[in-house]
Amino acid sequence: SPSNPPKKMLRHVVLFKFKDSATPAQVKEVxxxxxxxxxxxxxxxxxxxxxxxxxxxxxxxxxxxxxxxxDSEAGREVYLPxxxxxxxxxxxxxxxxxxxxVDYWTQE
Amino acid sequence: SPSNPPKKMLRHVVLFKFKDSATPAQVKEVxxxxxxxxxxxxxxxxxxxxxxxxxxxxxxxxxxxxxxxxDSEAGREVYLPxxxxxxxxxxxxxxxxxxxxVDYWTQE
Numbered sequence: 634s635p636s637n638p639p640k641k642m643l644r645h646v647v648l649f650k651f652k653d654s655a656t657p658a659q660v661k662e663v664x665x666x667x668x669x670x671x672x673x674x675x676x677x678x679x680x681x682x683x684x685x686x687x688x689x690x691x692x693x694x695x696x697x698x699x700x701x702x703x704d705s706e707a708g709r710e711v712y713l714p715x716x717x718x719x720x721x722x723x724x725x726x727x728x729x730x731x732x733x734x735v736d737y738w739t740q741e
Numbered sequence: 742s743p744s745n746p747p748k749k750m751l752r753h754v755v756l757f758k759f760k761d762s763a764t765p766a767q768v769k770e771v772x773x774x775x776x777x778x779x780x781x782x783x784x785x786x787x788x789x790x791x792x793x794x795x796x797x798x799x800x801x802x803x804x805x806x807x808x809x810x811x812d813s814e815a816g817r818e819v820y821l822p823x824x825x826x827x828x829x830x831x832x833x834x835x836x837x838x839x840x841x842x843v844d845y846w847t848q849e
Contacts, residue, residue: 639789644789644791644806644808645795646754646806648843668849680849681747681752681847681848681849682845682847682848682849683752683845683846683847683848684845685843685844685845686844686845686846687753687842687843687844688817688821689821689842691840691841691842692841692842692843693841695841695843698752698754698843698845700752709796713796713797732799733799733800733801733803733841734795734797734799734800735756735793735795735800735803735806736793736794736795737790737791737792737793737794737806738791738794739789739790739791740789740790740791741776741788741789741790
């Protein structure tokens, strides 16, 4: 591996499938709410997201991926019960059909 | 967003749940085979992986996350049918219980 291996990060990968009843405006409201979290919770060190475009048909109905990075497990421990995260979940819940979450420490 | 926004990448997120019958050595064989793919397929521009440690209990049995990056959809189109990728799938298949794949273009 490279002489200076990339810094190990703790990734938090969140997949959403929205209810069929969720309107585009409601989906956007959830997207925008999630996108604001990094500016409200300083333990979030990285953030990106996107919508599924895999041609393989193995997404099991999940359409949205949010990819959040921490530099410690302590950071994740602040994030999960954080009031701003809880407020986000309140925005999400009425429109959510399925959620899947996997976290991992980066390896090469 | 920053004056020079990060370069948009096409992420390919692959989750595996292995069969209960898969031995640690067999799981490691699959991990090592996947880890070698970036050196064999030049269209792969980024790669990291890890095993799930989420405390939320929402992983639906998935234990492994492989996070592959391309800089174009053309790169993905070379990767998916590539002989080295197919050879990897042959190593994986006997031990695989479940797979989930979502791809997305990075957004902020």
